[in-house]
Amino acid sequence: MPVQNLPFIENMEERIQNASLTVYASLGHCFVNGLENRDATAIFNCLRAYAAIDNTKSAEEIFRVTVVAPLIQKIIPHGSSAVVAGSFGDGLENDYQLIKEFIDKDCKFLLEISSAGMLSGFFLVTLLSKN
Numbered sequence: 623m624p625v626q627n628l629p630f631i632e633n634m635e636e637r638i639q640n641a642s643l644t645v646y647a648s649l650g651h652c653f654v655n656g657l658e659n660r661d662a663t664a665i666f667n668c669l670r671a672y673a674a675i676d677n678t679k680s681a682e683e684i685f686r687v688t689v690v691a692p693l694i695q696k697i698i699p700h701g702s703s704a705v706v707a708g709s710f711g712d713g714l715e716n717d718y719q720l721i722k723e724f725i726d727k728d729c730k731f732l733l734e735i736s737s738a739g740m741l742s743g744f745f746l747v748t749l750l751s752k753n
Contacts, residue, residue, distance in 0.1 A: 646677070650684055657688050666735050685732065693724050 649671055656664030672681040697720045 645675075646680065650680065653681060653684050654688050657685065660731065662731075662735050665732065669736055689728055693728060694721075697721060697724065 649668060652664060653668040653672075655661070656668055669678075669681060672678050697717055
């Protein structure tokens, strides 16, 4: 009889999956809270936890959804009237400057937190290369 067909093992697998989902959800909430409050200690510990469980993709996605997407939406809203109004050149230069300011203000702190703790700097590089 294969081990995976035993009821005890099947029950344990389900419990482990449920525990994993709970840990991922709690870690996600902690990371979002740390990002919203710019709590360097919480962010650092969350990034360490994500690295420990080999799930940095979730941290990247949370950062994109929580920080990057809302700010980019403010800078370059969907259906922008700037192109229609004919200010295409000036609008792009302005958008570029705003994005540079956004990176300095809202992204650089994450790189500083991750590099201060010897976490891999790939986190921010990977994140920005996907947008």
